Amino acid sequence: MRRVEVAIIGSGPAGLAAAKPLLDAGAKVLMIDRSDMLGGQLTKQTHMFFGSEKQHASKRGIDILKLMVDEIQYHENLTVLTETTVVGLYQDRVISCVKHDEYFKIQADYILVASGASEKSLPFENNDLPGVYAAGAVQTLMNVYGVKPGERVLMIGSGNIGLIVSYQLMQAGVEVPMLLEAADTIGGYLVHASKIRRLGVDIRTNMSVKRAIGKASVEAAEIWRLDKHWQGIPGTEEIVPCDTICLSVGLAPLTELLQQAGADIKYVRELGGNVPIINKKYQTSLENVYTCGDVAGIEEASSAMISGEIAGLEIARSAGYKIDNIDQHISRLHDDLTNLRNGPHGEKIRIGLEKVGVK
Amino acid sequence: MRINKHPILDFPERKKVSFTFNGKKLFGYEGDTIASALHAQGIKHLSDSIHKKRPRGFYCAIGNCASCNMIVDGVPNVRTCITPLKEGVDVRKQDGKGRF
Numbered sequence: 001m002r003r004v005e006v007a008i009i010g011s012g013p014a015g016l017a018a019a020k021p022l023l024d025a026g027a028k029v030l031m032i033d034r035s036d037m038l039g040g041q042l043t044k045q046t047h048m049f050f051g052s053e054k055q056h057a058s059k060r061g062i063d064i065l066k067l068m069v070d071e072i073q074y075h076e077n078l079t080v081l082t083e084t085t086v087v088g089l090y091q092d093r094v095i096s097c098v099k100h101d102e103y104f105k106i107q108a109d110y111i112l113v114a115s116g117a118s119e120k121s122l123p124f125e126n127n128d129l130p131g132v133y134a135a136g137a138v139q140t141l142m143n144v145y146g147v148k149p150g151e152r153v154l155m156i157g158s159g160n161i162g163l164i165v166s167y168q169l170m171q172a173g174v175e176v177p178m179l180l181e182a183a184d185t186i187g188g189y190l191v192h193a194s195k196i197r198r199l200g201v202d203i204r205t206n207m208s209v210k211r212a213i214g215k216a217s218v219e220a221a222e223i224w225r226l227d228k229h230w231q232g233i234p235g236t237e238e239i240v241p242c243d244t245i246c247l248s249v250g251l252a253p254l255t256e257l258l259q260q261a262g263a264d265i266k267y268v269r270e271l272g273g274n275v276p277i278i279n280k281k282y283q284t285s286l287e288n289v290y291t292c293g294d295v296a297g298i299e300e301a302s303s304a305m306i307s308g309e310i311a312g313l314e315i316a317r318s319a320g321y322k323i324d325n326i327d328q329h330i331s332r333l334h335d336d337l338t339n340l341r342n343g344p345h346g347e348k349i350r351i352g353l354e355k356v357g358v359k
Numbered sequence: 360m361r362i363n364k365h366p367i368l369d370f371p372e373r374k375k376v377s378f379t380f381n382g383k384k385l386f387g388y389e390g391d392t393i394a395s396a397l398h399a400q401g402i403k404h405l406s407d408s409i410h411k412k413r414p415r416g417f418y419c420a421i422g423n424c425a426s427c428n429m430i431v432d433g434v435p436n437v438r439t440c441i442t443p444l445k446e447g448v449d450v451r452k453q454d455g456k457g458r459f
Contacts, residue, residue: 034422036443046367060367083441085422118423128426130403130416137420137440145395146370148360172362216414217403254423 004030004079006315007095007108009086009257012040013301014293015114016068017308018315019078025321028077030106032097034085038073039065040116041136042301044143046171047164050189051302051340061301062143089113089257091286110288110315113258114308117251117272117294122156125211131218135165135248142172150244154221155179155201156209160188160300162248166196169246178240180207180223182230189345210237212245221245253295261286270352271297277356280334282311290315297352299340306337360399378448393439393450394420394427405429405439406453429453 006022008015011033022029045061056064072078088096096105119134138149155166158181166176184205186193206226213220225236252273259265264277264285275297276284282292292311293304310333341349373388387396394417403416405427417427422441431437432449435457
């Protein structure tokens, strides 16, 4: 069996940010991703980041990715395995992988699970019809492969992803007639909402999709008004012609590998679902298994990068590498996280972290 | 369904890659996944569900949800949303679970 020092599962913003301090310290790193390219969700993020300048705010996600990859890709201690899916994680830090037809195992001294999250769906009639797509999938199709998801998209969900993807759809020449939000207020930043409103998107709160209409793919959507318990009100139905229904209704941490290995897991609604119990060092309950990014709780790319950097530094320290001023550096990173989570938009995350026991 | 003009992104001309879908000759471009090449041709119906044989398309595009599983060169359950398109591959709609 192949042996490595540090295996990082996932090459999104969290995994990439963790690799840098590890490589700088002298550790040998194996990075594994199931996609054929590095970057996770950064590969499709054409919008400029908000948040802190230290995490590249006001740069576009795709440009941040280039910077992060450039910093590490030619490092002699980095090995990259793409198109490789990790299908098993065991307590003795053995991971089993599948690449094309090949199945193999790797043993690692340290494992960092940076597997990210998957998009949730929404229960409604015909929600399995082709043309009902997750917002991130629509973004990938457009911004990575240059393919339109359809000609006319009904967007569901007014969080930042729903608002930003609506804008990106219009940039790609796709019509977005309407955006529905089940709650009574817009979830994301109003600056994004205003931008798409000015471009003619009809944003409707207290509304959701009742069913998708179509034979082999979406041809229209039936929508209706919701009461304050989010139940549909009969008699308020309307038909919206569209060929795509785009769901932006939240993300769930991809904790399956950690659960399989027996890590302590807790259901925390505010963090998106089942999350690993971790400490401030981003250690899980399993020896030498760390985690970072969205799998430890849904936030956004800037905090994923910071948590990745902290986890990378902590693994390097635990493995015995000497890093100058590491305590000050880590404490600054924790301050950065606290700043990002300040204010009303960070409230959910603060409550969630409290439930996990990390302050 | 290809994007021609975009304010931020460039989609420069790429090499054509030919493949077949249910025996019909189609083409995509280098850098495509199988699912993106099919979608660009307007093909959204990728498989039929196991029990009720309902049409299924892709959903997550990150290789997680299994909604885009198809038969590629005779192998079922290939996650076409993360499988790069290769010259000459034989892609078929999958009926249910697929058989090895």
